[in-house]
Amino acid sequence: MKNKRLAIVLDTRRCIDCKACTVACKAENRVPLGRNNYRNWVDEEALRGAYPNLGQSFTPSQCQHCANPPCAHVCPTHATEVNPDGIVHVVDKKCIGCKYCQTACPYNARYYNEEIGAVDKCTFCAHRVYEGRLPACVETCPTKVRVFGDINDPNSEVSRLLAKYPSRVLKPAQGTKPHLFYLI
Amino acid sequence: MARLIEKKLSRRRFLGLSTCALAGVAVGSQVKVLRALAKTGEIGEVTTLPGKDVFTSCGMCVNKCGVIARVRDGVIHKLDPNPHFAAKSRAMLCARGNAGVKVVYDPDRLKYPLIRVGARGEGQWRRASWEEALDEVAKQMNAVAEKYTRAGVMFASTEGTFQEHFFMQLAECFGSPNTVRHPTLCLSSNIQGFGATFGTNPTPDVLGADYIIMSGANRSEALITPDSIDMLKGDGGHRKLVYLDPRFTKTAAKADEWYPIRPGTDMAFILAMIHVIVKEELYAKNFVETMTVGFDRLVPHIEPYTPEWAAAECDIPAADIRRIAREFAAAAPKAVYYQGRRSSFFANDTQMRRAMAILNAVVGNWDVEGGMLPNRSIALNKHDYLAPWYDDVPGRLDEGAVTYLSEKDGSWPIFRDRVLAGKPYPVKGMLAYKQNVLASVPNRAKSLKMMEQMDFICTIDITMSDTAWYSDVVLPEATYLERLDPPEVLGGIVPVVAFRQPAIEPMFESKPCLWIMQELAKRLGEEIAETFDFTMEEHIEHMVQANPKILEDLRTKGVYLEAEQPVYGATYGQPLKTKSGKVEIYSEKYAENGLDPLPVYTPPEAVPAGKYRLLVGRHAYFTHGTTANNPYLHDIMPENTLWLNPREADRLGLTNGRLVRVRSAVGEETLKLEVTEKIRPDSVYLAHGFGVLSKGLTNVYGKGGCDAALIEEKTCPISGNVAMHETFVEVFPA
Numbered sequence: 001m002k003n004k005r006l007a008i009v010l011d012t013r014r015c016i017d018c019k020a021c022t023v024a025c026k027a028e029n030r031v032p033l034g035r036n037n038y039r040n041w042v043d044e045e046a047l048r049g050a051y052p053n054l055g056q057s058f059t060p061s062q063c064q065h066c067a068n069p070p071c072a073h074v075c076p077t078h079a080t081e082v083n084p085d086g087i088v089h090v091v092d093k094k095c096i097g098c099k100y101c102q103t104a105c106p107y108n109a110r111y112y113n114e115e116i117g118a119v120d121k122c123t124f125c126a127h128r129v130y131e132g133r134l135p136a137c138v139e140t141c142p143t144k145v146r147v148f149g150d151i152n153d154p155n156s157e158v159s160r161l162l163a164k165y166p167s168r169v170l171k172p173a174q175g176t177k178p179h180l181f182y183l184i
Numbered sequence: 185m186a187r188l189i190e191k192k193l194s195r196r197r198f199l200g201l202s203t204c205a206l207a208g209v210a211v212g213s214q215v216k217v218l219r220a221l222a223k224t225g226e227i228g229e230v231t232t233l234p235g236k237d238v239f240t241s242c243g244m245c246v247n248k249c250g251v252i253a254r255v256r257d258g259v260i261h262k263l264d265p266n267p268h269f270a271a272k273s274r275a276m277l278c279a280r281g282n283a284g285v286k287v288v289y290d291p292d293r294l295k296y297p298l299i300r301v302g303a304r305g306e307g308q309w310r311r312a313s314w315e316e317a318l319d320e321v322a323k324q325m326n327a328v329a330e331k332y333t334r335a336g337v338m339f340a341s342t343e344g345t346f347q348e349h350f351f352m353q354l355a356e357c358f359g360s361p362n363t364v365r366h367p368t369l370c371l372s373s374n375i376q377g378f379g380a381t382f383g384t385n386p387t388p389d390v391l392g393a394d395y396i397i398m399s400g401a402n403r404s405e406a407l408i409t410p411d412s413i414d415m416l417k418g419d420g421g422h423r424k425l426v427y428l429d430p431r432f433t434k435t436a437a438k439a440d441e442w443y444p445i446r447p448g449t450d451m452a453f454i455l456a457m458i459h460v461i462v463k464e465e466l467y468a469k470n471f472v473e474t475m476t477v478g479f480d481r482l483v484p485h486i487e488p489y490t491p492e493w494a495a496a497e498c499d500i501p502a503a504d505i506r507r508i509a510r511e512f513a514a515a516a517p518k519a520v521y522y523q524g525r526r527s528s529f530f531a532n533d534t535q536m537r538r539a540m541a542i543l544n545a546v547v548g549n550w551d552v553e554g555g556m557l558p559n560r561s562i563a564l565n566k567h568d569y570l571a572p573w574y575d576d577v578p579g580r581l582d583e584g585a586v587t588y589l590s591e592k593d594g595s596w597p598i599f600r601d602r603v604l605a606g607k608p609y610p611v612k613g614m615l616a617y618k619q620n621v622l623a624s625v626p627n628r629a630k631s632l633k634m635m636e637q638m639d640f641i642c643t644i645d646i647t648m649s650d651t652a653w654y655s656d657v658v659l660p661e662a663t664y665l666e667r668l669d670p671p672e673v674l675g676g677i678v679p680v681v682a683f684r685q686p687a688i689e690p691m692f693e694s695k696p697c698l699w700i701m702q703e704l705a706k707r708l709g710e711e712i713a714e715t716f717d718f719t720m721e722e723h724i725e726h727m728v729q730a731n732p733k734i735l736e737d738l739r740t741k742g743v744y745l746e747a748e749q750p751v752y753g754a755t756y757g758q759p760l761k762t763k764s765g766k767v768e769i770y771s772e773k774y775a776e777n778g779l780d781p782l783p784v785y786t787p788p789e790a791v792p793a794g795k796y797r798l799l800v801g802r803h804a805y806f807t808h809g810t811t812a813n814n815p816y817l818h819d820i821m822p823e824n825t826l827w828l829n830p831r832e833a834d835r836l837g838l839t840n841g842r843l844v845r846v847r848s849a850v851g852e853e854t855l856k857l858e859v860t861e862k863i864r865p866d867s868v869y870l871a872h873g874f875g876v877l878s879k880g881l882t883n884v885y886g887k888g889g890c891d892a893a894l895i896e897e898k899t900c901p902i903s904g905n906v907a908m909h910e911t912f913v914e915v916f917p918a
Contacts, residue, residue, distance in 0.1 A: 014416045016404035016434050018804035023282040023816045028262050033815050035822070047432075051829065051861045052444045056437040140265055142276040142407070143416045 004085040004150045006124055007179040008135075009158045009167070010060060014143040017042050017058040021137035021146070025062075028125060028136035032115050039063070039111075039122040040137055060145065062137075063088060063109040063122035064170065064178030071101035071110065079118070085150075086179060087126050092118030106174045124148070151179075239266060239742025241672075241682040242273075243344060243664025244280040244287070245807040246525070247409045248674055249273030250742050251281065253665060253687035260285050260665060260687050268741040271678040271748055273409045279805050283816040287663050288691065292647050292813060292882055294660035295692035304636070305654045307879050312657075314693065314703070321615075321657055322707035324640035325358065328613035331639075334359035334577050337613035338603070340621055342366040345661075346669035346684060347697035349567065350716075351617040351644075352592070354701045357712045359574040362581050362611060365593040369624055372595075373528040373905040376588055377537025380771050381545060383761030384558050387677050388520040389750065390414040392554035395515035397508070399428035399450045401524040404435040406802035408525055424515070426508055428453065428500070430799055431827070431869055432862035441508075444864045447797055447909050448530045448788025449498040454521065454539040455785055456494030457509040459486045461546055466513035468548025476545055478770020478782070485782045497787060516547035518554030527800070529909035532786060534902040538771070539783040545767045551755045558755055559675045562746055564727045564734070567670075569715040578609055586904040587777050595904025596625050597897040603634050612639040617697065618661075622650035622877065623809025626895035626906055627850045644700060647813065648880025661697055662690035668720050669696075671727055671734060671744075681734055681744040683724070696720070779902060788910075791866045795912040796832070798848065799869040800891055809892075812873040813881040824871040824888035825858035828915065833859040836915060843918035846870070846889060848911050850896050853889030854918045868913060 025031060025039045040062035048055035065088050072080040072088065079094035080101055090101075095118035102110045102119060113120035125135035129148075133139070138146040149158035158181075161167075167181040235256040241248040242263070250269025254262045263284045265277040287293075297317035302308030312320075328336045339355035341348050342365060355363045367375070371385075378385040390396065391414040403412045415425065416438065427439035428450065436442040445453065461467050462483060472479050491502035491509075498505075512519050521543050530536065549555030582589065585598040603611045614635065625631050635641055635654050643652040644659045652658045669684035690696070698720055705716040718726075728734040737744040759765030763773055775781040791797050805817050812818065826844055828836075838844060840859040845852055846868070853875055863869055875890030898907040 016412075016416070016438060016804065018404070018407070018434075019279040019820050020277065020282060022820065023279040024277070026816055026819070027282050027285050033819060035819050047861055051432075051865075052442075054432045054436070054442070054861060056432070058434075058437070136262070136264075140277045140282060142274070142278055142413050144276075144413075 003152060005152045005179070006065070006085050006087060006129070007149070007151045007158055007181060008124075008138065009147045009161045009181045009183065010145050011147075011161075011183045012057060012059055012145060013183070015042065015058040015060060015145045016143060017044060018142055020140050020142055021060060024136040024140040025122070028128070029123075030115075031120070032113060037111050037113065039120065059182070061107060061109070061170065062180070064107050064176065064180045065122075065124060067177035067179065068175060070104040070106070070174075070176060074100045074104040076100065083126070087124050089123045089126065090119055090121065092116050092120070095119050106171050106176060107178070235261075238685060238687040239739070240665065240684045240687060241742070242277065242281045242284060243684070244284055244811065245407070246344065247273065247407065248672070248682050249277060249281055249409055250275075250682065251277065251284070252742065255687050258688065260288055266742045269680070269743050271410075271745055272674055272676070272680045272743075274413045276409075276413065278407055279817065279820065280807055280811055280814075283811070283814045284665065286815045287646065288665050288688070290647065290815065292880060293663075293692070294646060294648060294652070294658060294694070296660060297693070298658040300656045304656070305877065307653065309658070314695070317657055317659060318700075318703050318707055321642045321659075322704055324642070324656075325613055325615075325708065328639055329359070332610050332612050334574055335362055335581065335609065336360075336611055337615065338362040338364060338581075338599075338611050339615050339617070340364045340619045341617040342619040345618060345664065345667075345697060346672045347667075348617065350698050350701045351615075353569060353715065354704060354712070356571045357569070357705070357715050358708060359572065359577050361577065361579055362599075363592055363594065364596055364599050366619065366624070367590060367593040368595045368597070368904045369906055370527055371525050371905075372590065372593065373533035373900050373903040374523055374526065374537050376903040377534045378523060378541045380774060381538060381541035381762075381768055382550070382556070382558070385523075386550075386556040386558050388522045388524065389554050389557050389677055390520070390522070391417060392750070393423060393518050393520050394554060395424045395426075395512055395519035396522050397426045397428070397512060397520070398435065398439075398522045398524070399445065399453070400529060401522055401526045402429065402433045402435045402802055403522075403524065404438055405433055405804045406526070407804055411522075411524060424511070430864045430867050431801060433801065434804070441504075443498075443500045443504070446497065446499045446788075446864070447799065447867060449494075451532065451536040451539045451783060451785050452489070452494040452497035452787075453500060453505060454536070454543050455486055455489035455783065456491045456505050457512065458482070458539070458543050458546060459489045460491060460506050460509035461513045461543075462486055464510070466510065467546040468516065471548030471550065472546060475550065476767040476769050477764045478768060479546070481770045482542065482546075482782060489785065497785075513547055517549040517552045519547060519549060520544065520554070520556060527908055528900060528903075528905040529907060530788060531898045531900050531907045531910065533900050533905055533907065535780060535783040542769050542783070545769060550767060551753055553750070553752050557677050557750060557752070560677070560679045560751065561675045562673050562679050562681050562744070563730065564671060564673060564681070565729050567723060567727065571715065572711040581608065581611060582904070586900070587779060587902045589904055595899065597627075597899045597906050598904060600625065600630060600634050604630065604637070612637070614638050614641045616641070616643040616645075616651050616655070618645060620645075620649040620651045620809045622654065623873065623890070623892055626892055626897040626908065628890060628893040629851055630897070644697065646694070648878050649810070650877045653878035653880060659700055660692065660694040661700070662694040666690040666694065667696045668724075670720070670724050671738060677750045678745065678747060681738065682742075683738045685739075698723075792912055795914055796828075796868040797866060797909060798846075798891070798894055798911040798913045799863075799867050800872060800895070800908045801869055803871050806871070806873045809873045809876075812876070813884045815883060818883040821871075822883075822887060823856065824874040825856045826889070826915070827858050827860050827863045827869040829863050829865040830859050830861060831865050833857070838915070838917060845916045845918045846894060846913050847916065848894040848896060848913045851893035853893050855889035868915065
């Protein structure tokens with residue numbers, strides 16, 4: 001996995017807020033039931049305009065696998081680690097459940113998993129990715145909003161999309177250097 | 185940096201609870217994963233049973249998308265989309281499909297046969313053996329037949345399991361004509377209106393179309409594969425979508441233009457479009473001349489239907505109607521007025537479909553890329569049997585009730601009325617297979633009355649649906665992931681064959697439909713049993729006899745198809761399946777039956793003062809009344825709300841989130857109010873599938889309100905389809 005930088009590019013113009021990604025993730029990663037337990041989700045943005053001229057966007061979100069992850073900086077036990085390919089993950093045996101990282105994350109991407117007694121979040125489905133498969137949310141997405149790949153590889157689909165279209169990241173002012181890129 | 189720590193993994197942790205790279209090891213890739221693990225963190229001795237990946241098709245809704253069940257240690261760990269299924273399901277799986285694992289591992293599942301001990305609906309059951317339960321069902325069926333003829337037992341079922349035809353076979357062999365299915369709660373008027381015009385109900389080529397107009401089909405929420413996906417094809421969705429809906433749905437959010445059309449006026453909009461296209465000579469002259477009949481009669485017919493007239497009916501500016509008509513004609517033939525699959529909302533639905541079909545016909549989009557394509561199919565051997573002959577069995581109970589009644593499907597609302605009246609003869613026994621009558625047929629109180637007067641009710645299902653809750657005997661079916669199901673052709677632009685094979689053995693005491701039917705047949709008599717004298721494997725072999733490759737592909741890829749690409753223009757030079765062999769703009773057949781040969785507009789009943797029109801609609805998270813209790817889906821949407829426009833909420837002094845009572849002529853429901861701009865001020869809406877009666881649905885019981893309890897069942901006199909939008913309600917503080 002050396003010299004890779006994994007990322008997801010999202011074309012939210014195609015997102016219909018169908019929640020396939022959310023359910024796929026819950027099933028794949030054994031996320032406990034309950035409305036507050038999630039590794040990924042889709043936000044319904046506020047309605048634009050007034051009846052009968054309305055508009056609405058949908059924004060899928062999750063752990064942004066930041067290059068400058070505040071969660072890792074604040075963890076008192078160094079439970080949050082970063083793989084060489086950029087995947088940020090929690091070593092649950094090291095996690096003492098203090099939830100400092102949850103507070104530090106500007107993206108609200110972490111929840112406390114009662115079943116494992118540790119903070120939990122998206123791992124880009126590392127267990128699938130390291131087998132050469134796609135993250136569950138990417139694979140299942142009906143309208144193919146999500147594209148996963150290595151932005152260090154100029155020939156990858158993610159690189160192609162980022163070269164072709166302007167994109168944005170969420171909360172850039174936080175300086176976290178997130179690696180979910182939203183096409184504009 | 186992670187330090188290597190020797191540790192033991194519990195199986196549960198191994199199966200995916202860890203947050204670093206563990207879990208879901210496929211056979212053969214273990215070494216790779218272990219290496220990766222060594223790189224990323226701690227690792228220990230890992231032992232696991234070999235996993236298996238099973239090709240099957242989803243059973244969560246009507247689409248039957250391709251699924252790969254990942255089985256690890258004898259447990260279905262995950263359902264992944266089948267990439268080979270690209271022609272139909274575009275290699276994706278929606279929220280419901282992903283939630284399928286919770287259908288199998290659901291504490292609310294029916295686990296063994298149940299026999300009622302208290303009063304109906306009280307929920308007092310005792311566990312019974314299959315032997316006893318089946319004996320009881322057969323005994324009761326025979327008792328009803330003895331007392332009221334064999335037509336006294338009704339068979340209610342719905343599609344989806346690939347095994348419904350066994351249930352229908354039992355009905356026929358038992359000798360009852362009274363089978364009642366879903367189409368008259370669904371799209372029978374659609375099939376009728378388009379069939380009368382084109383001789384078939386074609387499929388819009390959404391992938392090829394540049395211009396799509398959609399009314400009443402909410403494709404981003406009522407998912408239909410591949411249409412829902414193809415609508416957003418290309419980077420950012422490359423096509424023009426004009427969408428008419430009284431609600432701002434997720435389809436509206438994706439549309440280029442959204443018009444909150446006045447409910448029930450779609451036909452006015454369409455006729456005005458035809459008016460513009462004909463008057464301005466924008467129609468496909470060559471096609472109209474060579475492939476259609478009755479255009480000359482259409483010309484004077486549409487004279488009064490101007491955009492200005494339609495504007496007042498529809499609440500859509502005349503200039504927009506005119507512009508859309510011109511754009512549509514300019515984009516033709518790669519332009520479709522999308523009929524898709526949708527329920528019917530008004531009693532004139534069949535004629536509204538005729539208007540839709542005629543509009544499509546005049547722009548010449550028939551059987552060309554981006555237009556309306558006749559459905560294609562793949563030949564399978566038919567399962568034949570010789571049903572016993574019985575004397576003195578009357579015809580269908582709802583015979584003659586509507587102009588075109590399907591022998592197999594019937595008309596639900598009319599059938600129910602006749603059961604209640606006991607005329608022309610009594611129906612006192614009811615078998616329901618998978619159909620949740622109390623949730624899906626409008627006017628729930630009436631359905632309950634119908635069931636009350638039954639001597640006997642048996643329901644076969646996988647959970648305790650409302651219908652099961654009010655039954656006498658409840659039989660647990662194996663879920664779609666535990667069954668071998670026969671091949672089924674999913675017709676369409678690119679037809680495929682799908683089937684199901686069990687990912688795991690049926691849990692508890694659940695059994696597949698075929699087994700249940702065979703066991704009932706044995707008890708109902710030798711002649712009936714003889715028609716069921718085969719195994720599922722033999723049945724499947726027989727179906728694919730002419731082409732063994734079908735089965736081979738199904739086993740190795742989960743899907744069989746003959747072409748990856750659509751075929752265009754095959755019907756040109758061939759007569760269509762209409763009386764004239766051409767596209768019938770003017771329908772002689774309708775004229776002969778005393779129906780309007782060209783669609784004549786009648787305005788919907790005006791909304792009375794102080795009331796609102798009740799709208800129904802679909803969700804991408806749920807399939808009708810069957811999935812609201814699924815734990816994963818329940819997490820996404822635990823209850824439904826009543827949508828009301830802020831203007832009206834202010835007028836009534838009602839605030840967002842408070843409880844309200846909704847009252848119609850046939851029922852009253854209490855649920856939370858959602859004040860939202862996303863709906864016309866003269867309408868209210870609530871999602872389907874909530875407000876259940878069954879306490880056996882533990883997640884959803886006591887949550888939200890039931891639309892079926894409120895809707896009055898007006899009926900289309902041509903097709904027998906229910907009209908879902910002809911109900912007015914009042915809203916009060918609770």
